[in-house]
Amino acid sequence: MTSTVEAQTRLEELKKQLNYYNYRYYVLDDPNVPDAEYDRLFQQLKDIEAQHPELIAPDSPSQRVGEAPLSAFSQVSHELPMLSLDNAFNDEDLLNFNRRVQDRLKTPEDIEFACEPKLDGIAVSLLYIDGQLVRGATRGDGTTGEDITQNVRTIDSIPLRLMGQGYPATLEVRGEIYMPKRGFERLNEHARAAGEKTFVNPRNAAAGSLRQLDARITAKRPLQMCAYSVGRVSGGELPDRHTAVLEKLHEWGFLINPEMATVKNIDGCLDYYRRLAEKRTTLAYDIDGIVFKVNDRLLQERLGFVSRAPRWAIAYKFPAQEEMTQLLSVEFQVGRTGAVTPVARLEPVFVGGVTVSNATLHNRDEINRLGVMVGDTVVIRRAGDVIPQVVSVVKSRRPDDAAEIVFPETCPVCDSPVETVPGEAVARCTGGLICGAQRKEAIKHFSSRKAMDVDGLGDKLVEQLVDEGLIHSVADLYRLEAEQLAGLERMGPKSAENLIAALSASKQTTLERFLYSLGIREVGEATARSLSRHFGSLPAIMAANEDALQKVGDVGPVVAHFVAEFFRQEHNLEAIEALQAAGVHWSDIDVEEADEPLKDQTYVVTGSFSIVKRDAAKKMLQQLGAKVAGSVSAKTHCVVVGGGATNNSKYVKAQELGIDTMTEEELVALLTEYGVYEG
Ligand SMILES: NC(=O)c1ccc[n+]([C@@H]2O[C@H](COP(=O)([O-])OP(=O)(O)OC[C@H]3O[C@@H](n4cnc5c(N)ncnc54)[C@H](O)[C@@H]3O)[C@@H](O)[C@H]2O)c1
Numbered sequence: 001m002t003s004t005v006e007a008q009t010r011l012e013e014l015k016k017q018l019n020y021y022n023y024r025y026y027v028l029d030d031p032n033v034p035d036a037e038y039d040r041l042f043q044q045l046k047d048i049e050a051q052h053p054e055l056i057a058p059d060s061p062s063q064r065v066g067e068a069p070l071s072a073f074s075q076v077s078h079e080l081p082m083l084s085l086d087n088a089f090n091d092e093d094l095l096n097f098n099r100r101v102q103d104r105l106k107t108p109e110d111i112e113f114a115c116e117p118k119l120d121g122i123a124v125s126l127l128y129i130d131g132q133l134v135r136g137a138t139r140g141d142g143t144t145g146e147d148i149t150q151n152v153r154t155i156d157s158i159p160l161r162l163m164g165q166g167y168p169a170t171l172e173v174r175g176e177i178y179m180p181k182r183g184f185e186r187l188n189e190h191a192r193a194a195g196e197k198t199f200v201n202p203r204n205a206a207a208g209s210l211r212q213l214d215a216r217i218t219a220k221r222p223l224q225m226c227a228y229s230v231g232r233v234s235g236g237e238l239p240d241r242h243t244a245v246l247e248k249l250h251e252w253g254f255l256i257n258p259e260m261a262t263v264k265n266i267d268g269c270l271d272y273y274r275r276l277a278e279k280r281t282t283l284a285y286d287i288d289g290i291v292f293k294v295n296d297r298l299l300q301e302r303l304g305f306v307s308r309a310p311r312w313a314i315a316y317k318f319p320a321q322e323e324m325t326q327l328l329s330v331e332f333q334v335g336r337t338g339a340v341t342p343v344a345r346l347e348p349v350f351v352g353g354v355t356v357s358n359a360t361l362h363n364r365d366e367i368n369r370l371g372v373m374v375g376d377t378v379v380i381r382r383a384g385d386v387i388p389q390v391v392s393v394v395k396s397r398r399p400d401d402a403a404e405i406v407f408p409e410t411c412p413v414c415d416s417p418v419e420t421v422p423g424e425a426v427a428r429c430t431g432g433l434i435c436g437a438q439r440k441e442a443i444k445h446f447s448s449r450k451a452m453d454v455d456g457l458g459d460k461l462v463e464q465l466v467d468e469g470l471i472h473s474v475a476d477l478y479r480l481e482a483e484q485l486a487g488l489e490r491m492g493p494k495s496a497e498n499l500i501a502a503l504s505a506s507k508q509t510t511l512e513r514f515l516y517s518l519g520i521r522e523v524g525e526a527t528a529r530s531l532s533r534h535f536g537s538l539p540a541i542m543a544a545n546e547d548a549l550q551k552v553g554d555v556g557p558v559v560a561h562f563v564a565e566f567f568r569q570e571h572n573l574e575a576i577e578a579l580q581a582a583g584v585h586w587s588d589i590d591v592e593e594a595d596e597p598l599k600d601q602t603y604v605v606t607g608s609f610s611i612v613k614r615d616a617a618k619k620m621l622q623q624l625g626a627k628v629a630g631s632v633s634a635k636t637h638c639v640v641v642g643g644g645a646t647n648n649s650k651y652v653k654a655q656e657l658g659i660d661t662m663t664e665e666e667l668v669a670l671l672t673e674y675g676v677y678e679g
């Protein structure tokens with residue numbers, strides 16, 4: 001045990017630090033350290049306070065929730081405080097929680113728990129009077145929050161009027177507003193392209209998007225709300241079990257988490273935790289743990305709460321997806337189109353379940369935006385299979401000898417000059433096809449699964465083939481012979497034969513695959529598909545000028561320029577000719593049919609959307625020739641129901657009339673297939 005004086009000094013330090021981190025996180029929506037670091041310091045604070053209870057001050061971060069609201073918003077007081085949650089970081093913490101609950105209730109019996117994913121967003125309180133949404137508020141410091149009524153009204157999944165009947169006259173619904181991962185990634189891509197500030201993570205993006213004085217900005221952000229409890233209730237009864245209350249909320253129009261479950265006892269909680277930990281990366285939204293709640297609301301009441309959290313619930317956190325580490329150096333990689341990409345070499349750090357030692361820094365603008373230097377302590381995010389990213393710099397920990405990141409003036413691979421086009425963030429090697437790196441990347445892309453799909457021709461093999469001088473261009477692939485291959489490392493006669501057969505099989509392809517495989521800048525699969533469907537044949541695409549190209553749905557001036565420019569270059573025309581001479585072929589497309597594939601079909605779009613905005617989805621349907629109607633009739637071709645709202649009246653009507661229905665995910669798949677949506 002430390003001496004009281006030592007403990008007091010350390011406590012003061014921790015308090016100052018945590019309060020500053022709280023301010024950055026809750027007030028500015030701009031955290032400067034990862035949650036894992038905050039949680040470590042918070043735990044230290046709690047440990048010292050546990051050893052020296054006499055030192056617990058009312059202003060200690062362990063005694064309060066969040067931060068006071070921003071004065072720019074009007075304030076709202078919460079009649080029932082909005083609390084935080086206690087954390088568990090391992091199984092033992094969870095078992096201790098169960099024991100504390102049993103002790104307080106003086107029972108050795110199993111406790112039934114509700115299990116809910118802990119959405120990583122921002123808590124919200126929604127007040128309904130006689131079924132009408134009258135007020136939305138943030139949690140703030142738990143007693144006073146910010147009035148964000150205008151903002152919450154823009155969110156599709158928040159009902160402005162409750163559905164069905166039997167709801168209490170006064171009903172305060174609480175839940176989490178969050179941003180699904182796809183929406184977050186797209187928002188950041190746009191911000192990056194526009195040279196604007198990016199958000200560190202989806203939670204931060206949700207908080208920043210919601211707390212906008214101009215609600216029109218909130219309206220453009222892909223936000224979603226999931227209900228997880230009630231606050232004030234009067235003039236009506238609610239069921240006794242927490243999960244039954246949530247089912248009711250669902251009937252009244254709220255989204256509730258489809259993963260919600262009840263378990264008989266704490267062992268069930270452990271199982272649930274492990275199951276969801278495995279599922280975590282496949283979910284459409286970020287979760288940072290699981291919330292376990294005593295399911296019986298009478299027991300909840302008996303257990304009550306302490307200063308900042310209820311005694312009947314706990315958040316069992318997952319391993320962190322963000323961590324801090326040191327930036328050791330920056331290396332530069334050259335891609336297919338010559339883009340020179342800075343890659344951060346890091347002091348290895350365990351994050352998102354793996355040890356990470358590299359992260360992308362995208363481009364010069366990103367480096368400037370982050371203000372990052374070699375030697376800095378940086379925050380790394382690795383969520384699921386996404387490439388690790390440097391999301392921010394902990395500037396307060398910058399060492400004196402931190403060094404600026406210098407972009408090379410010549411290509412690290414071929415030594416050609418590196419050029420930056422004004423107005424473009426990317427630096428490029430000007431070596432073109434003399435650059436070994438670009439050649440290799442072009443061939444890898446050409447043979448990849450979504451392009452010509454040459455089975456068995458992986459990245460390593462392409463590098464070997466180029467390094468050995470066996471191929472110089474994509475067309476050379478089709479001149480390879482089995483004997484040449486058999487001499488290569490790890491390549492027996494059998495696999496050599498197989499590769500030749502795969503190359504031969506790849507010659508029969510489709511126009512869109514071929515177009516995609518050429519690696520034209522900014523022409524992804526979806527754009528290749530749109531171009532193919534619009535023009536129907538390669539000569540038609542090659543003959544199109546920039547105006548004609550821009551007639552295609554998702555082709556703007558930039559893409560049109562790259563396409564036209566590509567077909568103006570002699571060496572590209574030669575490559576195409578060589579490929580066709582080698583036997584690469586496809587059938588042309590009937591343009592009439594392809595351009596408006598949903599012609600004469602009527603769609604009705606309803607419910608809450610999370611991947612795309614509902615209005616945007618409607619526009620895309622119209623782009624494909626569909627009509628979009630407001631109500632369901634016998635003429636309706638399909639009803640798209642977002643948010644799994646099976647009690648939605650349009651859904652019910654569709655069922656009655658035997659009309660097809662589709663989920664948001666299915667619609668997105670359809671829009672993607674037809675090339676009007678690029679996720
Ligand atoms: N990085 C930083 O600088 C920094 C600063 C402050 C706080 N933080 C992070 O925030 C955490 C503390 O924040 P907090 O007080 O909001 O607590 P919390 O986020 O750990 O837990 C409480 C919150 O969980 C949310 N929640 C999500 N799903 C829920 C569900 N199904 N049922 C109930 N609640 C649900 C609610 O919004 C609730 O307010 C810390 O553990 C830390 O990770 C980080």
Ligand SMILES: [Zn+2]
Pocket residue numbers: 334411412413414415416429430431435436437438
């Ligand atoms: Zn080069």
